[in-house]
Each structure stands twice: as structure tokens, then as C-alpha cells.
Amino acid sequence: MLEKKDIAHEKAVLIGVITQQQNEEQSKEYLDELEFLTYTAGGEVIKRFTQKMTVANPKTFIGTGKMEEVQAFIDTHDIGTAIFDDELSPAQERNISKILNCKVLDRTNLILDIFAQRAQTSYARTQVELAQCEYLLPRLKGMWTHLERQKGGIGMRGPGETEIETDRRIVRDRISLLKAKIKTIDKQMAVQRGNRGKMVRIALVGYTNVGKSTLMNVVSKSDVFAENKLFATLDTTVRKVVIKNLPFLMSDTVGFIRKLPTQLIDSFKSTLDEVREADLLLHVVDISHPNFEEHIESVNTILLDIKSSDKPTIMVFNKIDAYEAELIAEDDLVTEKTKAHYTLDEWKRTWMAKIGDNALFISALNKDNLEDFRKRVYKEVRKIHIQRFPYNHFLYPDYDSYLDNETTS
Numbered sequence: 001m002l003e004k005k006d007i008a009h010e011k012a013v014l015i016g017v018i019t020q021q022q023n024e025e026q027s028k029e030y031l032d033e034l035e036f037l038t039y040t041a042g043g044e045v046i047k048r049f050t051q052k053m054t055v056a057n058p059k060t061f062i063g064t065g066k067m068e069e070v071q072a073f074i075d076t077h078d079i080g081t082a083i084f085d086d087e088l089s090p091a092q093e094r095n096i097s098k099i100l101n102c103k104v105l106d107r108t109n110l111i112l113d114i115f116a117q118r119a120q121t122s123y124a125r126t127q128v129e130l131a132q133c134e135y136l137l138p139r140l141k142g143m144w145t146h147l148e149r150q151k152g153g154i155g156m157r158g159p160g161e162t163e164i165e166t167d168r169r170i171v172r173d174r175i176s177l178l179k180a181k182i183k184t185i186d187k188q189m190a191v192q193r194g195n196r197g198k199m200v201r202i203a204l205v206g207y208t209n210v211g212k213s214t215l216m217n218v219v220s221k222s223d224v225f226a227e228n229k230l231f232a233t234l235d236t237t238v239r240k241v242v243i244k245n246l247p248f249l250m251s252d253t254v255g256f257i258r259k260l261p262t263q264l265i266d267s268f269k270s271t272l273d274e275v276r277e278a279d280l281l282l283h284v285v286d287i288s289h290p291n292f293e294e295h296i297e298s299v300n301t302i303l304l305d306i307k308s309s310d311k312p313t314i315m316v317f318n319k320i321d322a323y324e325a326e327l328i329a330e331d332d333l334v335t336e337k338t339k340a341h342y343t344l345d346e347w348k349r350t351w352m353a354k355i356g357d358n359a360l361f362i363s364a365l366n367k368d369n370l371e372d373f374r375k376r377v378y379k380e381v382r383k384i385h386i387q388r389f390p391y392n393h394f395l396y397p398d399y400d401s402y403l404d405n406e407t408t409s
Contacts, residue, residue, distance in 0.1 A: 009044040011078065015062060015070065016085040018052045027085075029291050030258070034085050034107060036209075041114050046077060060099065061092050071100055083110055087259070090139045107259055108135060123185050130178040137171050189273070200248040200384045202241075202377070203278035205303065207295035208255025210286040211318040213237075215364040216252040219374070236274050243378040246385060251278070258298045265305065272306050279384050281313040282377070287347070287361070288322035290340065314358050314376065320344060321363040 014034050018027045027050055035045045051066045060067050061084060074082065081103045088096070088106040097104045105113075112132050119125040204212040220239035237252045251274040265272070275281065283299060285292050296315075303309040326340045342350070344361065352359045360376055362369040 009042060010080050011046050012038055012043040012081040012083055013070065013074065013079050014038070014045055014048045014083050014085065016048070016050050017056065017062065018050055019054070024050075029294075030085050033258070034083065034110070037107070037110050037114065038083060041110055041117065043081060043083075046079060047073060049073075056086070057092075058089075059092065059095050061086070061088060061096065067096075067099060074100055074102055081105060083107075093139060111257065111260070123182075123189075126178055126181050126185070130175065130182065133171055133175050133178065137168065137175070140168055140171065198388055199240075200280070200381050200388070201274075201278045202248060202250045202280045202282060202381070203275045204250065204252050204282050204284055205275055205299060206255060206284035207286065207292075207299055208257050210255065210284045210289075210295070211364050212252055212255065212284045215282075215284060215316070215318065215362075216250065218364050218367060218370060219377075220250055238274070243374050243381070246378060246381055248381045248385075251275075256299045256302045258294070260302060265302070275303070275308050276306060278308075278311065280377075280380055281308070281311050282316050283313050284316045284318050286319050287317040287344075288319040288324070292317075293339075312380065314360060314380065315352075315355055316373065317352075317359065317361045318364055320361050320368060321366045 014031050016027050016031045016034070018024050022030070031048050031050070035048075038045050049062075049066065049070050051062050053063070057063055062070075070082065073079065079102060082096070082100050082105070084096075084104070084106045086106065087108045088104070093104055093106070112128065112135060115128045116125075116132065119128045204216060206212055216237065216239065220241045236254070239250050239252075241248055241250045253272070253274055281303075283296070285296055289295065300309060303311075323344060325343050328335050328337060328341055348359070348361070357376060360369070360373050362373050364370070
């Protein structure tokens with residue numbers, strides 16, 4: 001079963017690579033994100049290691065010399081965990097564990113561990129455990145031989161040392177059991193969604209930690225858990241919202257992330273059904289993040305994977321209060337102006353201009369421009385509502401007054 005108990009901060013090192021597909025700047029940004037993931041999981045990053053490579057070493061992922069450097073640092077500073085930014089094969093993980101003599105995790109394992117911490121409901125815990133079991137199954141051969149020195153901590157929440165043992169059959173049986181349990185709950189949740197009738201549904205989507213839950217709290221006047229950590233929201237929350245006189249349902253979904261484990265996308269199918277069945281998507285973006293365009297691309301890729309990329313979408317650029325453009329001195333004739341130097345007004349004149357009124361700029365935290373946000377959402381919801389109930393609209397040309405009467409009656 002999944003463990004919930006808190007743990008002390010673990011000392012960890014991060015390892016990433018610079019390749020033709022991932023330049024030095026991208027590698028740094030990915031490691032920044034990996035460090036935030038480590039912090040969210042309860043770890044403390046002591047040092048980062050990067051290596052330029054054409055292709056990853058099939059045995060140890062990084063080269064021999066770099067591995068010796070990492071090993072020396074781990075031994076000297078009593079580091080308990082080494083975390084790689086890319087997914088390791090079972091063989092690589094076993095080989096690296098033998099060399100470093102410490103706990104070895106990859107990005108996927110780390111994300112799964114955070115999900116294990118964040119899962120609150122029985123359904124979410126079942127989904128996470130299924131994803132963990134499917135991830136661990138091919139890794140059982142080497143995983144359990146090192147458990148004497150891998151007691152608890154990051155990456156070790158989940159199926160557990162004594163429950164899994166080394167028997168693949170037990171894990172496969174557990175996977176079958178979890179899938180059957182999820183199938184049963186999926187049917188129940190499908191009925192629940194069906195019981196909501198024909199109300200317009202809006203889903204908040206976006207990269208993790210962009211402020212979806214904060215926006216949900218402000219708009220719905222509810223108290224959804226929000227925190228400045230990755231994956232603060234794991235269980236989908238649905239709230240009834242009324243703007244002016246028009247009611248609709250808004251759901252706050254799990255945040256996406258680059259290299260999101262396939263196991264999680266598969267096991268969180270029902271959670272993502274809220275996105276699939278939504279009439280309108282609000283794609284929330286942290287515009288203060290230097291790589292927010294990459295975040296948009298990552299979210300769009302996952303929306304494509306779950307067949308939701310063609311839904312009506314409003315881009316909500318959040319955290320305008322935190323946005324800061326890099327300044328160029330007036331007498332600086334050398335520095336070339338890049339996107340990092342754009343003001344918000346300059347951004348609005350880029351590709352964002354093509355989105356038109358489907359691009360909103362707000363601060364959910366400070367409630368900046370929220371009235372514009374409400375007006376735009378109301379306009380879209382009302383349009384969908386009229387399409388869904390054309391007979392009512394025909395009978396009541398002054399449809400807003402009709403809804404007012406219905407709401408107050």
C-alpha cells in the first residue's frame with residue numbers, strides 16, 4: 001500500500017545530459033524543473049552533474065569518467081539518492097545502482113513518487129499504485145536486491161518491499177486486481193458525469209503549478225487545495241459556478257508536465273475524461289515562466305494524445321503580476337533583443353494576436369483582469385448554452401431575463 005508518512009529531506013544529486021536534441025540551455029531548464037520535483041518529493045539537491053553526449057551509454061547512461069566523478073562526490077558527501085532527468089532502462093538502473101551504491105531514480109520514478117504522496121482519495125491511490133506496479137514490473141530483478149540500503153524515502157513509496165517481493169506473478173496479479181477496481185470506479189464516475197445532465201462543462205488544463213487551483217478558488221468561491229509545489233492538485237475537483245445568471249460546471253484537473261509517464265496517462269484515464277467530455281477548455285499558462293511556450297507545446301501534445309486538441313479553447317495567461325522582462329540598457333548596442341526582453345504588450349503583438357479574444361491576461365492571485373475573464377467565459381458558456389437549448393432561446397428572445405427568472409424562482 002502507499003505510504004503517507006512524511007520523511008526528512010534526503011540529500012540528492014541530479015544528473016542530466018546535453019545532446020543534439022537537448023541543448024545546454026534546455027538541459028539547465030529541465031534540471032531546474034527536476035530540482036523542483038525533488039523538492040516537492042521531499043529531497044534537497046546538493047549538486048548537479050551534466051555531460052555532453054551524442055547518445056546515452058546503453059550500460060550506465062553517462063560515460064565512465066562522469067560516473068566516477070558522481071561516485072566520488074556521493075561517497076564524500078554521504079548522498080543517498082541519485083536522480084536522472086531521463087528514464088533509465090532496467091539494465092541501466094541496475095548497473096548504476098551497483099556503481100554508486102545508493103538509491104537511483106529517474107524522472108518517471110520521481111513523478112510517480114510525488115503522485116503517491118499527493119493522492120488523497122482511494123481512487124487516486126489506486127491509479128497511482130497501478131502506474132507504479134507497471135513501472136516496477138520490468139525492474140524487479142535488480143530492484144529488491146538493494147532494499148537493505150533503500151529503506152523508505154523518495155521513490156520507495158508504493159507497492160513496498162514486503163508486499164511485492166521478487167515474484168512477477170504477484171505483481172501481475174496485483175495489476176489485474178487494480179485494473180478491475182479502476183474499471184468498476186470508472187463506471188461509477190461515468191454515471192456521476194451522466195447525472196450532471198446537459199450543464200455546460202469547462203475544464204481547466206495546463207502545465208503543473210501554473211495557478212489552475214488558485215483560479216478555480218477565485219471563480220467558484222471554493223477552497224480547492226493550492227500550493228506552490230508541482231502536482232498540488234491530483235484528484236479532479238468539480239464545482240458549480242454561476243456567472244451573472246448562467247450556471248455551469250468547472251473542473252480542476254491534474255497538471256501536465258514534460259515527459260509525463262505513459263503509465264500515469266493510462267491509469268488516470270477517468271481523471272482525463274473530465275477533459276475529454278468538457279465543452280470548453282481553459283488552457284492556463286504561467287506567463288512569468290521563461291519557458292512558458294514550451295509548456296504550452298507540452299500541454300498541447302498531451303491534449304492531442306487524449307484526443308482533446310480540437311476542443312474550443314481559451315488561453316488564460318496567468319501570473320501577469322509576476323512577469324518581468326529582462327531589461328536592455330539604452331547605451332547597450334551589443335545585446336540582441338530576444339523574447340526574454342519582451343514586455344507583455346510586445347507579447348500580445350506576437351502569435352498571441354492571432355488568438356484574438358481567446359487570449360486573456362490575468363492574475364488569479366491578485367484578481368487582476370478577472371472581470372474581463374468572467375465576461376469572456378460567460379460569453380462562451382452562453383453561446384454553448386443557446387446551442388444546447390435552442391427551443392428555450394426561441395421561446396424567450398430575452399434569454400438573460402429568462403435565466404434570471406429561473407435562477408431566482
